[in-house]
Amino acid sequence: MAEINYQELLGEPDMPNRMRREIDKLAINGENPTWVGSKKVLGNDSKVRLGRLVLPGESKLDELLRAEEKGRSVYTKMVDGDGEVWELDFNYWPSLKRYVFKREWAKILKKFGVETGWIVQIWCFRSTQNKPCFGVNVVNPLVNQNF
Secondary structure (H helix, E strand, O other): OOOOOHHHHHHHOOHHHHHHHHHHHHHHHOOOOEEEEEEEEOHHHOOOOOOOEEOOOOOHHHHHHOOOOOOOOOOEEEOOOOOOEEEEEEEEEOOEEEEEEEOHHHHHHHHHHOOOOOOEEEEEEEOOOOOOOEEEEEEOOOOOOOO
């Protein structure tokens, strides 16, 4: 089997069309989503019973969040690559100094069959309620297929 080129998969990709259409409905008029980064799914990220995704430490999230949103839990929306909208908790875990998606992440794992080694691509945008929201696409690197 050929070796997977993760560097290529971790760069900024084109956003899936269905995701983009749904984000356009939810976002403040004319706002383009900002690329946050990609993350290779690690063992605990793929466990349904844990139901959370720890986001990459080196991301633009701190630049995109307002002072009152940093370090807090925010109930927000996430659009997946199919354009389905999910409601989830977006938390900051001080012990890890990282942001985490919780609540609906287990359902997303089940929907797409996400496994360790897959890639999660993340964008951020502001909703019409001026809350941070996210576009999240999962990619199976074995077939380089977007879901």
